[in-house]
Amino acid sequence: MDKRFKLIRCRLLLPLDEKIGLETRIEDGYVLTENDLIREVGAFSREAAERIIRDHGGELRVIGAAAEGKPTAGAIPMLDAVVLPGFVKGHGHDHESPIIGVAKDEPLTAWLDHAVNAFTGFLLEKGDELKSVFGASPHLITYAKARLDDIYYGITSALTHHCNFNKYNIADLIEANLRAGTRIVIAVGSQDRNYDPRILDTPAKAVGRLEEYRSRFQGVERVKIIPGPDQVFSNSEEMLRALKQWSLDHDTLMHIHSSEEPATTRWFYRKYKMSPVQQLHRAGVLDKNAILAHQVNNTPIDLEILEATGAAVIHNPLANTILGSGMPPIIEMMERGIPVAVSTDGSGSADNQDMIAAARLASQYQKARRRDAKVLPAQKVLEMVTVVPAKILRINAGSLAPGRSADLIAVDLSRPNLTPTRKDNVIENLIWAADGSEVRWVIASGRILKDDYRFVTLDEAKLKEQVLKLSEMMMEYKAGLAEVRVTGARSEEGPAGT
Numbered sequence: 001m002d003k004r005f006k007l008i009r010c011r012l013l014l015p016l017d018e019k020i021g022l023e024t025r026i027e028d029g030y031v032l033t034e035n036d037l038i039r040e041v042g043a044f045s046r047e048a049a050e051r052i053i054r055d056h057g058g059e060l061r062v063i064g065a066a067a068e069g070k071p072t073a074g075a076i077p078m079l080d081a082v083v084l085p086g087f088v089k090g091h092g093h094d095h096e097s098p099i100i101g102v103a104k105d106e107p108l109t110a111w112l113d114h115a116v117n118a119f120t121g122f123l124l125e126k127g128d129e130l131k132s133v134f135g136a137s138p139h140l141i142t143y144a145k146a147r148l149d150d151i152y153y154g155i156t157s158a159l160t161h162h163c164n165f166n167k168y169n170i171a172d173l174i175e176a177n178l179r180a181g182t183r184i185v186i187a188v189g190s191q192d193r194n195y196d197p198r199i200l201d202t203p204a205k206a207v208g209r210l211e212e213y214r215s216r217f218q219g220v221e222r223v224k225i226i227p228g229p230d231q232v233f234s235n236s237e238e239m240l241r242a243l244k245q246w247s248l249d250h251d252t253l254m255h256i257h258s259s260e261e262p263a264t265t266r267w268f269y270r271k272y273k274m275s276p277v278q279q280l281h282r283a284g285v286l287d288k289n290a291i292l293a294h295q296v297n298n299t300p301i302d303l304e305i306l307e308a309t310g311a312a313v314i315h316n317p318l319a320n321t322i323l324g325s326g327m328p329p330i331i332e333m334m335e336r337g338i339p340v341a342v343s344t345d346g347s348g349s350a351d352n353q354d355m356i357a358a359a360r361l362a363s364q365y366q367k368a369r370r371r372d373a374k375v376l377p378a379q380k381v382l383e384m385v386t387v388v389p390a391k392i393l394r395i396n397a398g399s400l401a402p403g404r405s406a407d408l409i410a411v412d413l414s415r416p417n418l419t420p421t422r423k424d425n426v427i428e429n430l431i432w433a434a435d436g437s438e439v440r441w442v443i444a445s446g447r448i449l450k451d452d453y454r455f456v457t458l459d460e461a462k463l464k465e466q467v468l469k470l471s472e473m474m475m476e477y478k479a480g481l482a483e484v485r486v487t488g489a490r491s492e493e494g495p496a497g498t
């Protein structure tokens with residue numbers, strides 16, 4: 001049985017908390033959690049251990065020690081690890097977990113058709129057959145694998161943009177998250193133009209879907225539902241206005257892909273005589289509760305609008321570089337006070353969910369681009385995958401402090417690539433030397449999801465086997481398919497020849 005209190009003692013501790021001090025690094029630190037919240041954070045001492053055991057000993061689980069029996073103050077193991085908040089992913093897609101490595105060396109819109117739309121179309125068409133093969137919903141398998149990937153890399157909270165065909169399958173996503181023990185913000189997709197006619201909405205239909213999901217799933221633990229129109233090019237101003245009104249009525253965030261790559265943005269400009277940001281602004285979408293994924297291409301007016309409205313940007317350097325989309329001017333954005341977090345995007349375009357790799361690339365790219373080694377130091381990009389996205393997503397996580405959600409990870413410092421790690425270089429080593437696979441313990445909402453590298457809540461072996469089979473079937477289906485071409489921004493009116 002899971003115990004009410006958990007104590008983790010570690011060689012190094014990074015609270016990443018504004019009150020404690022964002023740059024505070026504690027040697028021989030500890031975190032005590034009670035149920036789903038953090039109760040204490042600080043430097044470990046024999047006195048603290050005796051007090052904690054005296055007060056809670058019977059209900060205390062010490063991480064790294066035997067799960068059974070009452071712990072003793074003199075035998076609290078100090079893990080050779082750095083403990084920090086669980087990563088907060090500001091933009092991803094759980095439906096992409098089986099399509100890593102598919103349609104590579106292609107730009108965004110072709111990749112959307114050849115990887116994402118091919119796969120989600122496959123699930124739509126072959127759903128019943130797949131259900132009988134697997135004895136379970138293929139969507140549930142896909143989403144559970146995405147949760148497994150997140151836990152693997154230490155992501156305890158994620159915004160999952162549930163767009164295109166997936167907007168119909170929210171129950172499976174919620175079920176996968178409940179089983180996994182993570183926290184998700186679901187941005188429910190919609191589109192009413194320039195996309196696959198099979199899934200086009202009207203504003204009333206899209207709002208009705210949100211209303212239905214809200215009434216069915218409001219109150220489900222660790223889940224929030226917000227509007228997530230897929231793209232600006234696939235949602236009319238009328239649609240955007242209707243969704244924004246719903247978001248205002250229910251005090252939610254709103255999320256959308258915006259200005260992801262130059263060709264699509266140019267296409268948009270030609271067709272609508274304004275930038276996607278200008279259209280979002282005209283539709284009244286942009287304010288402190290608006291979160292834009294990417295925002296790679298920016299006119300000076302776009303940056304002024306973002307600065308004036310307070311909208312946040314989620315930067316996805318892995319996806320942006322793999323798809324050849326370009327990189328957004330995040331330093332200029334941050335100088336203007338625009339909130340910017342770093343994320344991975346879905347597994348299909350980023351091909352992994354390694355938040356450390358994303359943070360490293362964000363820093364590395366900007367240092368080279370600006371020929372200035374001082375920009376985006378390790379401390380800053382670590383904040384951009386923890387405390388900053390937690391604020392943007394309005395969740396009580398991303399920092400280790402009393403009263404925060406008990407979401408933390410322990411990164412193994414005994415690995416050769418992380419030796420030697422000390423107090424003075426621990427954050428630098430996390431960003432520059434870690435490969436992301438050193439996450440040894442993951443605790444979310446006070447529950448252990450990964451225990452000494454072992455997944456606790458999900459069946460790793462079964463999920464891997466199922467996803468491999470699912471991907472093989474999808475590739476077979478795709479081989480017999482005429483070319484998929486449903487992404488409107490690459491239609492005849494699209495950017496050909498530009």
Ligand SMILES: [Zn+2]
Pocket residue numbers: 091092093161257293345346
């Ligand atoms: Zn995306």
